Structures are given as structure tokens and as C-alpha cells.
Amino acid sequence: MRQYFSKQNRALLSELVRTDFKLRYQGSVLGYAWSLLRPLLLFGVLYVIFAVVLRTGTEIPHFPVYLLLGLIIWTFFTDMTQQSLGSIVGRGDLIRKIRIPRWIIVFSSSISALISLVLNMVIVMIAMIINHVDIMSTVAYLPLILVEVYVFGLGISLFLAAAFVKYRDITYIWEVLLQVGFYATPILYSMSNIPLRYQKFQILNPMAQAIQDARYALVSHDPHVITIFRIFNGGWYMLIPFAIVLVALLWGIYYFKKESRFFAENI
């Protein structure tokens, strides 16, 4: 493990992340502010449509914060996977001309997404203050839940980045899958409106499980905030999302390792 985080690799990682941030908002007037504004504006639009016009989530306390938190965790997942997907091909010049650990490139994309997430969590905190949300002791679980989402995203990112070298369709397929995932995951609506037998399927999706758990941990313990623990009452089914995360990570690492030897000639 130590060899993976040697002095050289850490220096390279930090330099790649730095470059990524410098370049992302280059030439835009608001610069870094965009990484905060983008999810905030999206939130504004969705809030008006779903909470004001369609009046969903009225049974849930602090619905704006509930909606915002779900949206930000989902944005983290999509940002990370989409940025990572093109990262190897995008850095083709490095891959072809220098020997560096290939995974660092995907890793640096995921760290960039992680930094945006931390900034966005500041917005959630501000929203909590405005909405008078009380801090609960379960907030301690939040970092663990975010680590779960990160690990899940990293596994998928490794797979996508490696597969994209060979099959350029991946980017379109993944875009569609994310769109499906966005509606399959209870981000905009409350799960309590869904029949229990569908809830049982829905919550097995690690993203649904993580977002609901995060809402429980941070926003409200109200019975309408449905978590996997509440659905299965603590049964072993609860472990399925975590098993999926683990499989995604191991598969991602295996596939990436296998393919990375041929990146230089396949790009």
C-alpha cells in the first residue's frame, strides 16, 4: 500500500488536481464560484418545480434541505464518474510518452470531484441554518456514507475510464444510464409514496441507500425519511448495497489493471 502513496505519487496527484482546478474555470468571469453556483442553480430550478409547483415532499420536514442534500450527493457521483470516464483518453499525451501509474489520472479526477463535494457541503450547512435544522448525533455517520458513495464511484470510474479507451460509445451509454439512475433514485421525490414491494428493490441501489441514509443522518429522523434499515428491519438484505459497492470497486480495479498495460497503444 505504501508504494501507491509514495512521495512521487503524492506530488504528482496534487499537481494533477491543481492543474485540473486551474483549467476547469479558465476564462470564466466567476471562476471557482461556478462549482458552487452550478448545483445551487440546478437546485433552485428543481425546488421550484417539485416543491412549489408539484408540491411533492410536503410530508417531509425540512424538504428543501432534504432535496438539496440528495441532489448534491448525486451530483458528486455523476461529476466523478463523468470526469473520470474521459480522463485516460484526455490525458493520452501523458499515457503515450511517460511512465506514470495510470490509476493516478483517474484518482485525480475523483479527488477533484471530492473537493467540489466538500464545497457543496458548505452550502448544505448554510441551508440547514436557514431552515433551522437541528444537528443530530447521527451526523457522525455522514462521512462514512460519503466514503461509501466515493468508493462506489471510484470502482465505476476505473471501469469506465479503461473501457472508454477501447469503446468510445461508453460516454453516451453512461449518460443515458445516469439519466435513468437520476429518476430511479429517490432524489426529487419522497420514497414514502411508493408501495413497499417496490421500495425494497429501489433501496438496493447503493445510491438510493446512501442518499436516504445521509438524509436520515443529517436532516430528519421523521418516519417519512425511509432508510434501508427501516424497510428490512435490520435483516441481512441490508448488506446487498454494500456488497454491490464492494463488487464495483473490485471489478473496477481488476478491469483497469488488466487494460492499463495496453492504454498507450490503444489510445
Next chain:
Amino acid sequence: MPDTVKDTEVAISVSNVSKSFKLPHEKLTSIKGLLINTFRRGSKSTYDIQQVLDDVSFEVKQGEFFGIVGRNGSGKSTMLKLLAGIYTQDSGGIDIHGSLTPFIELGVGFNQELTGRENVFLNGSLLGFSRAEMLAMYDDIVLFSELERFMDQKLKNYSSGMQVRLAFSIAIKAQSDILLIDEVLAVGDAAFQKKCYDYFMKLKREKKTVILVTHDMSAVRLYCDSAIMIDKGKIVQSGKIERVAQAYQRLFNDEIAETVSGEPDDQKRWGTGKVRAKKVDVKVTAENIKITANYTCVKAVDAPVFGFNVYSPRGMNLLEGNTIREKVETKPLKPGENVTITWQFPNVLASDTYNISVSTCDLGIHEFYDWLNEAATFIVPKDGSTAAFIDPPLQVGKITYS
């Protein structure tokens, strides 16, 4: 034991390495292609296998300056990429004793949108330096590159020569036991090339292990202790420099009257543009070298002067000629008029690759209408080798002994 001592002296040992690339008839980069192909499988293969390296073995000793030469597409660059760990071989083994530079080109990862300073740090991190280490040697790098004034400008505002200078200044900081160098000599101006050669000399004095991949036989003769020549994926000559260099030049002997023509490239020219050089052809025979230059008049001019220069591979001005010196009178030109001028001189040049520039100016040599660098490149293939620039027919007089 003598055997173990000998083993530690080996820096790189390559044994029976083969590498092939799959060349699909249609590049398979879509899922649809993958599906169609799966159904078709077994009927016929949809790709060609290109054997780039075939059972290559060689050894490089510690402290050796080792050359790898070969034509374009011979597999020499693939060999370098295998050594660097960028490609993975199909079979065979590569043993490397000591640390190796990970890059094969200068300025890897340079980003045009970042400033010179930012690029120094980015490039340094790719070479394995931490930020603290880079801070410590930053001033040194800038000083060597002579680009102090430009460090806070974006790289896209640098000329290509400046970029190479910056990249080179960082690259020479790389602290590894074995260096890999791929044709750096081909870029940069004469002053930069001199810096390169000084650096090579320093490496040679310090007894560093260096692998140099190049076309430039004069560099091989000057620096390398031993070399291999790769052709069509196999080592066809190895060992003594002279043998390898001659084998390389024999490759071109079949093409004794080779003609190389240059299509003018606007980046390499300057001048007011009243008359423009269009096409330059060079015909090389064993006896003579004949240069034919075509010009087109854009704006009317009084009797212009035409000239040419021949440069060595390292940018030294070897030979020049113009119509004033030769006391040739020229006529005024009208727009649209074409001029063809032919120069001829005895082929006294040594076996090597040369470069030509052509030019035209007014009679007082105040206004240059056009100066075109690298208007054409030509190869002089000769038997027998020399480290000198010229290789005219020589007669040895009667040797008297007393």
C-alpha cells in the same frame, strides 16, 4: 567471483523481446462493431498483426552511451517505449538495474493554457519531484532556460523554441541512473542544439548510462560507445559504432540519386514577400549536387538577388551562394512571373543529412523579399565514413621513405 561482478555492470538487459500491434481493418471503437464482430468471429480475422519487434536481445553496460538507430518505422521508438515501461512486450524479458527516466520526449504534459511557471511544477511532478524539491531548483531551471521574463506568461505565447528550452531545462534535472533520449537533436535552433551537445558531453564525462535513439549518424559517432541498428523489427547490426553507422548509411545507398523536395511551410520563412520561393528540388549524384529553386513574383521588383545556404545537421552554415558573388545579372520581375534558378557544386559533402535555405533580396541587400529555411532536405549517401564535414575525393601522393 568474476561472474557476479560482470552482472552488476549490466544496466539494461533485453532478451528475446517481441512486440506486435493489432491493426484492425476497421478500428473497433464502438459497441456496435464489437457486437457485429462477435457474431462474425471464426469466419476471418478482422485485424492484421504487425510485428514491430521480433526476438530482439541486447545488453547495455553501466556507464555506456548506447545508440539505437534505424529508419522511420523500424521499431526503434517502440523499443524505447518498452524500456520506459510505456508499452508492455508480448514476450521476452527486460531487466533494468537502476532507476530510469520515465519520459522519452521533452515537455510531456505541457499545457498551453498554464503559465511557464505552472508548467515547470507540473512537468517536475511528472518526473517524480515533490513541490518542495521543485521550489528548491526552480531558480536554477529558469536561469538555465534564460526565460525569466516569460515565466508568468501562458505557454501558448511561447515560441516553439522557447518551449523546448524550458522543457530541456527541467529534463536535465531528472536524477536517474539511466537516461532515455529520443531525437531531441531534431528540434530547436543552433544555440539550443549546442546546449544539448554540451549536456551530452557532460553525461559522457560523468559516465552516465544513456540510451539515444536517433537518425543523426554524426551524433552517434561523436557520443556513443556502442550501438544497434534495428530494421524491420530485428537487430541487423550491433557493436562497434563504425559498423553500425555504415550499415545505416548503406540502407540509403540504393537511392544514390534520391530527390527530396520541400513544400514550403510558412512558419519557416520571413521577408517582405514581394518575391516568394515556391519549390526547391535537390538532386544528389555521386559527383554533383544540383539545387533547383522556383520563385514567383508577387509585387514588381528591380533586378533581385537569389541565394542559397546549405546547413549541416547541426545547423552549421556549410556553403552559400548568391547571384551577386557569382556576378550573374538578373532581370526586373513583374507580378505573376516565375523564375527558376539552378545551382550546382561538386559533391564534396560527407555522408549525412543536410538542409537548404533559399532566399531573395534587392540588389543592395537591404530588403529581403523572402528567406525560406528548411526549403529542402537531402541525404548524401557515401561509402566509408568520416567525422568531418567534407569528404572530397582524395589522392594520396607518392609516399617516400628516407
